[in-house]
Amino acid sequence: MPITTPAMPPSLDPEHCRVARMARDARFDGRFFVAVVTTGIYCRPICPAPAPHERNVRYYASALEAASAGFRPCLRCRPDSAPGSPAWQGTDTTLRRALRLIDEGALSTGNMTQLADRLGIGERHLRGLFQRRFGVSPKAYALHRQCLFAKQLLHQTRLPITQIAFASGFSSVRRFNDTFRQRIGLAPRDIRRQHADNKDTQQSMQLTLSYRPPYAWQTYRNFMRKRAIAGLEWVEENAVGRHFLWAGTSGHFTAHHQPQRHAFRVELALDDLRQLAPVVANIRRILDLDADCELIEQHLATNQTHLPLLNGLRLPGTWSPFEAMIRAVLGQQVSLIAARRLTQQLVNALGQPAPANGRHFPGAEAIAGSDLTFLGMPGRRRQTLIDVARASLEGNHDFLNVSGIGPWTRDYARLRGDSNPDVWLTGDAGLRRALKQWPDLDAEQAAPWRSYLLMQLWSLEDERPHETQ
Known part of the structure; x- marks a missing residue:
């Protein structure tokens, strides 16, 4: 070219x-x-x-x-290892969601019409968004991302090239080789010959995931530690990890913080490598690796001039919107300690077994099929949990019509399960306490990064007894 x-x-x-x-x-x-x-x-x-x-x-x-x-x-x-999400993603919700769905394989397993339908827009509008922003079609963007992800695997693992082809979303090795050579300028084997010192196996591997500094690791770690569920999650001095289920496959990861490299070394095991790309994308979201903190904090400082800001603050994610919603309901009107205890009971009772005596977070079928009487909580709230699970099984992942789900619960689930950058939890107890110190704060001026302003205010509070999971 x-x-x-x-x-x-x-x-x-x-x-x-x-x-x-x-x-x-x-x-x-x-x-x-x-x-x-x-x-x-x-x-x-x-x-x-x-x-x-x-x-x-x-x-x-x-x-x-x-x-x-x-x-x-x-x-x-290796540009394939660079942090993603440039600044404009905070302001273009539809495009940001489209990129996330493509990274999760929406165009590898589906087509443009299906992607547009999931976004609630027309296919012509979708093509226009990509042409205006990138000058290419959504499919061209998807192929570019697939090739960069494959290049990362060729550099960082010793997975067979055939496995890398399928793991990066290609349906055949021939298609992978042709597209990779066209877009990268080298054959996959040329890169593999130069980087063959990793000792990964098909099921287990190590990847390096970069971020832009700074990263407020201690704040992130402490937030996750207070909410960690034994057997499901683990939080160490310099690492976090968990068991997970994704599209019918299971796995676990541990992300080790390496501040000197501005990166996390992620040890990852996965039963089905065809799900590798969306799983890695979700790990990036949970760790909030693609946030441009300097840009966000500059915006917040401009509009909230008297608020002391913690540099490098991230949004601590939960594995899925469904899990975030269930944990939010468990935390309604109770203390953080009580919410954690209820979540532990749910995982112990209904979670599938995982390696090393671990547990997975219960799926929608398990929760919908239980009366949840083992949970020490009001019957109305137990029914809300069951209704959330049933709604998820029916494909209603917004939980818009579920009784017992108010604005606070829905927004908290968006904050943790979707990592939405522009959530403002009106009525949150911890936020109300923080706002007493900053009565003139105007949250609207923090858009489209109100979630980060919320985390900044929470970080000012040493005790937040009414926070949820």
Whole structure:
């Protein structure tokens, strides 16, 4: 593909990009990419290779734009490992959801019409969103993401190439080889020959997932530790992990924080590697690795000038919207300690066995088929749990018509289960206490990142007895 040099997107200031790449500033990792016309390669701004002359450099807002212009990814800094989610994702809800569904395999297992229907928009509108933002179709974006994920697996694991093809969403090895060679510029085996020192097996592997610094690890860890369910989740000094179920397959992961590398080393075991890409995407969401904290905090500081901000605060995710909703209902009108006890009882009674005497979080069928009398809570709330499970089995994942689900419960589930960046929990007890210190705070000005303002206010509270799971 011939290399083209279109005009730089107006959102990128060439002088700022030059300074950032010369400093190899990790805070800009993934916010733009550096293409070199003399080599035909594009890099992350933190690439350790000698910096090229500015006259030979072009800047792109995404790896997709650099690839579409004919550049191939650097094998040294590996753009496939860069944090995702540039700043605009906080403001474009439909596009953000479309990208998440594609990363979860929506176009590998379905088609454009089905994706548009899930988004509640027309197929023409969906194509227009991608053309305006990336200059390519949703399918082209999906193929690009699949190739970058496959490249990451080729670099970081010793999985057989056949397994990598299926794990990255391709239906055949031939299709994988042709598409990979076209978009990356190398055959999969060429990369594998250069990186063959990992000792992973088909079921177990290690991956490195990067983020933009800073990362308020201690705050994240403490939040998760207070809510961890024995047998299901574990929280260590520098790691978090859990057992999980995803699309009929089971697995577990442990994410070890490596602040010196601005990354997590993730030990992951999975029964069916065809689910690997969406599982990794969900782990990234749970850890909130793609947040641009510097941008978010700058926005919050501009609009909430007197609020002390904790740098690098993340949204602590829960594995799924269903689990988040169940845990939110269990935490209604009780203390955090009581909510954790009820959740533990539910997992012990209905959760499927997992390796090492662990348990999985109960599925909708298990909860819908139980009377839940073993839970020490009002019958009306037990019925709400059952109704949530039945709604999930019927495909109603918004739980809009479930009795006992009010705005607070639904929004909390969106915060933890969807990692929605713009949730404001009006009526939350911990938030009300924090707002007494900041009576002039205007949450509307924090949009589209009100969830991060909420976490900032919660972090100011040492004790939050009415928080939920």
